[in-house]
Amino acid sequence: MKNYKLIIQYDGTEYAGWQIQENSNTVQKTITDAIELLLKEKINLIGSGRTDSGVHAVGQAANFRTENKIDIYRFKHSLNSILPYDISIKKMVEVSEDFHARYDAKKRVYFYLISKTKNPFFRNYSYFYHKEIDLTKLNHLSKIITGTKDFTSFSRKNSEVENKICTVYEICWREIRELIVFYIKADRFLHGMVRTIAGTLLRSQELPESENYLKEIFELRNREAAFEAVPAKGLFLYKVEY
Numbered sequence: 001m002k003n004y005k006l007i008i009q010y011d012g013t014e015y016a017g018w019q020i021q022e023n024s025n026t027v028q029k030t031i032t033d034a035i036e037l038l039l040k041e042k043i044n045l046i047g048s049g050r051t052d053s054g055v056h057a058v059g060q061a062a063n064f065r066t067e068n069k070i071d072i073y074r075f076k077h078s079l080n081s082i083l084p085y086d087i088s089i090k091k092m093v094e095v096s097e098d099f100h101a102r103y104d105a106k107k108r109v110y111f112y113l114i115s116k117t118k119n120p121f122f123r124n125y126s127y128f129y130h131k132e133i134d135l136t137k138l139n140h141l142s143k144i145i146t147g148t149k150d151f152t153s154f155s156r157k158n159s160e161v162e163n164k165i166c167t168v169y170e171i172c173w174r175e176i177r178e179l180i181v182f183y184i185k186a187d188r189f190l191h192g193m194v195r196t197i198a199g200t201l202l203r204s205q206e207l208p209e210s211e212n213y214l215k216e217i218f219e220l221r222n223r224e225a226a227f228e229a230v231p232a233k234g235l236f237l238y239k240v241e242y
Contacts, residue, residue: 007091008060018051048240054232059239063101107241113234114180127234142171144214152221155190195229203227
C-alpha cells in the first residue's frame with residue numbers, strides 16, 4: 001500500500017468548508033472525486049483538520065493511500081488539470097504508510113487579513129475594519145491568550161469536541177502596507193477558535209481594563225463571554241508542521 005501526502009491551496013469562497021458534508025460543495029469531496037477519477041479506485045482523503053465555510057488555505061496538508069504506484073509528476077499535473085480553478089495541489093510526495101495528516105500534525109498555523117481601507121481587490125480575502133487598531137496593545141494583550149489553556153469560551157457552543165485544552169505557541173499582529181496580519185500558531189484549534197480570538201482581541205483593545213476582561217473570558221468558559229468572531233473570508237490556513 002502506497003501513501004501520498006498533498007500540500008493543497010484553495011480559495012474557500014465557494015465551499016462549505018473542507019470536510020465532506022451531505023448536499024454541500026466541499027474541498028475534501030472535490031479533491032477526492034478527482035483522485036478517484038484518475039486512479040479508478042475509492043480512496044480516503046485525510047486532511048490535517050477542517051476549515052470552516054469560506055476559509056482559505058495556502059498550506060493544507062492531506063494524505064491518501066492507494067494500491068497504485070503513482071508517477072508523482074504526471075499525477076500531480078493531471079490532478080491539477082481536472083480540479084477547479086480555486087483548488088491547487090502545490091506539492092505531492094510519497095510518505096511512510098503509517099503517516100496520518102491529522103494525527104501526526106504537531107502544530108498548525110493560521111493568519112488572518114484585515115484591510116485598513118476599502119479595497120475591491122481584497123474584499124473576498126480580508127475583513128475591512130474601519131476602526132483604529134493599536135498593534136502595540138494587541139501584541140501585549142495576545143500574551144494572555146498564549147500558553148496551554150481551556151479555550152471553551154472561544155469555540156462554538158455546538159462543538160463536538162469534549163477536550164477544549166489547546167496550547168497556543170505564538171500570536172503576532174503586524175502591519176504590511178494596507179493590511180494588518182494576525183498570525184497564530186497552536187497544537188490544535190477548536191471550531192471557530194481563530195476567528196473568535198481575533199474578534200475578541202480587536203474588541204478588547206478598546207476597553208479600559210482589557211487584560212482583566214480577557215482573563216475573565218477564560219475563567220467563565222462560556223462562548224457568550226467572548227466577542228463576535230471576525231468573518232471567515234479573511235482567514236487562511238498557512239501551514240501544518242509535522
